[in-house]
Amino acid sequence: MRILVVSESFMTRESLGTLFEQYSTIREVIAIKSLSKIDKRELLNFSFIFIEVVDKNKDELDTISLLKRVSPNIKVMILDRTKSNQILEMAIKYKIEGYLLYVIDKEEFKYHFEKIKNGKRVYESEAIEKIIYNDIKSIDILSKRERQVLDELAKGLNNKEIGEKLYIAECTVKKHVSNILQKLELKNRQEAIIYNQKLS
Incomplete structure (x- = not known):
């Protein structure tokens, strides 16, 4: 060693x-x-x-x-x-x-x-x-689809890959990501990944 x-x-x-x-x-x-x-x-x-x-x-x-x-x-x-x-x-x-x-x-x-x-x-x-005890918003405010998008985003997938995985359009994924960031008061995708890891 x-x-x-x-x-x-x-x-x-x-x-x-x-x-x-x-x-x-x-x-x-x-x-x-x-x-x-x-x-x-x-x-x-x-x-x-x-x-x-x-x-x-x-x-x-x-x-x-x-x-x-x-x-x-x-x-x-x-x-x-x-x-x-x-x-x-x-x-x-x-x-x-x-x-x-x-x-x-x-x-x-x-x-x-x-x-x-x-x-x-x-x-x-x-x-x-x-x-x-970090002051983070509850994941309960996300819809079921938004949670699915967040889970895939946390795996490092881009919008196109998330769309293919969940069988939804890339523009729809983009809208979901925007909603996730807004609802959880996060600045970017990286913060969303960290947020998701804190929950796991």
């Missing part, structure tokens, strides 16, 4: 490196300051990536999302210092295994690591509350 630790903090890199080296199943631990310091193709060789996010660095977020799309089996744990909705939504969308907001003690970190290693997900309770 190869592990990558990404943090601007020297203390974080050193302490996690020491902790991971205690595991006999871990073959190698690499610690770097930024994802820009490593070839993107090399990321595919790691089993577990810990990344501490201290600002909304778009390049790093794009790299993480691309990594999970290309190789969903790589387990990722994010320590989000920004407490950003954007990063939380990305974590949900790409099924990031671990999302933490705070520094935790060694035993608690080891507990979370073991859970993730064994295929579980670990999300900070504050983040879960944000997901559950």
